[in-house]
Amino acid sequence: DAGVTQSPTHLIKTRGQQVTLRCSPKSGHDTVSWYQQALGQGPQFIFQYYEEEERQRGNFPDRFSGHQFPNYSSELNVNALLLGDSALYLCASSLDLRQGDGYTFGSGTRLTVV
C-alpha cells in the first residue's frame, strides 16, 4: 500500500520565480494538508484541502495557493518566491482529524530559493 508520494524531492529556484509541488495521498485518504518546515523548526500549517476546496488556512500569504483534484491528489503553488520560502514542504493525508485520525506524511520536497 503506497503511502503519501511527493514530487519532486528537491528543487532549486531563483527569487521571484514560481514553483509547483505535487502530492498523492495515501490510498483511502480524502484530505490533504500542506506544511512548511524551516530548518530547525517544527512544521507550520499552510492549508488543508477537502472535497477539492480549501477548508482551512494557516498564517501564510496569498502567494501560497493550492488545488485538490478529483482523485484527491494535490498541488501547492508558491508565487514570487522569497529566500525565506526555502524549506522542506510536507504533504500529509488523512481522514477526519477531528476524530483523532493521524496524518500520514510524505517524505517532503526540499525547496531552495537562491
Place this chain on the structure above:
Amino acid sequence: AQSVTQLGSHVSVSEGALVLLRCNYSSSVPPYLFWYVQYPNQGLQLLLKYTSAATLVKGINGFEAEFKKSETSFHLTKPSAHMSDAAEYFCAASPGTYKYIFGTGTRLKVLA
C-alpha cells in the same frame, strides 16, 4: 492560543539508558496528542497517539507516552535507548480542528 511546548531542543543519552522527551500542551480542552519521529531528509513517521481511550499509550519501536491532564503533559519515554533512535522528535496536538499544532522538536542523540 493553543500551543505545544517541547522542553529541550537537544537531548543526549547513553545507549541503553532511559529516554525521556518532554511535551506540554496548552489547551482548555484535552486535545488529541501525537508523537512523530523524523530522520534526516525524511518526512514524519507516527510513533504513537493519544485519543482519550487510555492515558498510557504504547507506540512503535518500544516508545510509550503518558497523558497527564493535571500537568497538561504528554512525555515520551523509552526504557533503553538504541543507536537507531537518534532522530528528531515532534510532539503535536490536534485540538479537534482541521490541523495539528507542532512543537519545535527535540533532537535526540544516542552516545555509544
